[in-house]
Amino acid sequence: MSKQEKTAIEPTREQNYAEWYQQVIKNADLAENSDVRGCMVIKPWGYAIWENIQRALDTMFRETGHRNAYFPLFIPKSYFEKEAEHVEGFAKECAVVTHSRLEDDGNGGLMVAGELTEPLIVRPTSETIIGASFAKWVNSYRDLPLLINQWANIVRWEMRTRLFLRTAEFLWQEGHTVHETAEDAMEETRKMLEVYARFAAEYLALPVIMGEKTEGEKFPGAVNTYCIEAMMQDKKALQAGTSHFLGQNFAKSSGIKFQGRNGEFEFAWTTSWGVSTRLIGALIMAHSDDNGLALPPKIAPSHIAIIPIYRDENEKSSVLAYCDRIQQLFAKEYFEDIKIYCELDDRDLTGSERNWYWIKKGIPIRLEIGPRDIESDAVMMARRDKEPRDKQSVGVNNLRDYVLQSLKDIQDTYYQRALSFREANTVQVDDNRKFYKFFTAKNAETPEIHGGFAESHWCGDVACEEKIKEDLKVTIRCIPFDAVEVEGRCICCGKPSRRRVIFAKSY
């Protein structure tokens, strides 16, 4: 048996992917489960990632003409009831507020009192409450388009939760827009999906597939739902963002009407689109390895960790003074539009312990600095996208440029790796038996990582979609925008089909 290098995270991805995911989060100190059932506490290192996501996306929303606003957390039940499909989709996972105060129960405890005349629903999404405002704001075609975004928390009462991927309360942004014509609304829907795709690629180093959801998978109340889908390292798909063309459904239920160019009143056309803290889950599962979190520089809370190495007090003072100078090198530096943060880790721990600490946190670059380096006016640099012991000496005179270039390289490497991985695990399948084999684990008891994205023909019948879901837990992730028109036969029933769709197991 060959000697295996010890990994920082146990189990490895191969051994137990779900547990590996939890351990990466724990070891990087991103978040933890709260005492409140199904809710998470996002810790500073994890929250900083969310803040970076917010900053980048918010800039992109501004550039596309959107403005931020804030709407109530509570939605009156009657508002919610107005859109039938919407109700059906969310009814089973709503937290409902029915009382307005607490009273002494006489036993040192409290009892609820003050029943509300109308229950309030804690928003699972805000179409209805925002629609009520929009109905007042929109009177004329001159008021359109109305382009609003909200950063908020929402609640969906989930039975089973996983940190970042599915929690009862989570953070997101929801864009809500109103347009004069169906074409304008559709254009907005597509435009914002492209914004998401660009953000995922450029900041999260996450290649995504843009496409349309099937009837069964679309947002309750939408006419069309579009999505970006990414492949995780266990070859499952993760929906990383959605954009909905709502037609006139919500305009009708909320009464969003305007006087058009011909003087007639008509219902407006609306859209909504969102991404959530789930993106952090995507980030983790796309790039991290068996040594822990790996963060693309453009979204990392911090970019460089300086790790001083010394033996005694004498060395300590000279090494720390030198490290301080190195830290100053990056004090006002930018990597593209990202401000560089450089940590000096002078905690009283062994060098390797501090080293592994930062590896597990996913910091892109580590600089080990000891007496030997100072003599040659250099530092030992290690990159998170390479092996932990793969370090090289870099002269201080060109350290700044070298680090900046390395950050760019790391960002590119993560994107390319994720893209190659997805391509290597995407197959065209036209044979029903091969399809079933592709999505069936060899080891049924503890399934190994298997499957991937299957590009296969689908006739368009919901029954076929349902059957495959029931048999394999595989669903149609999307009908890709770039799917080519090609004759084929449905992977399930064999009836004619005009294009391939993407099948995968999903989160």
Next chain:
RNA sequence: CGGGAUGUAGCGCAGUCCGGUUAGCGCGCUCGGUUCGGGACCGAGAAGUCGGAGGUUCAAAUCCUCUCAUCCCGACCA
């Protein structure tokens, strides 16, 4: 909401079957010292309503009843 399991120190566990001194162990934490470029070591120390309530008993972490919570597997979902 159905099936299975588990609640003992901050975390991970042993002890429960077969009741019996002061409830242990590893990690972490605190203090002191030696260390520090592949995950250090030595010494000392703090820390527990044994998930909760009731019962059986001279005696309960251990047996009985009820209850609460969490995790896993399903069904449902961003």
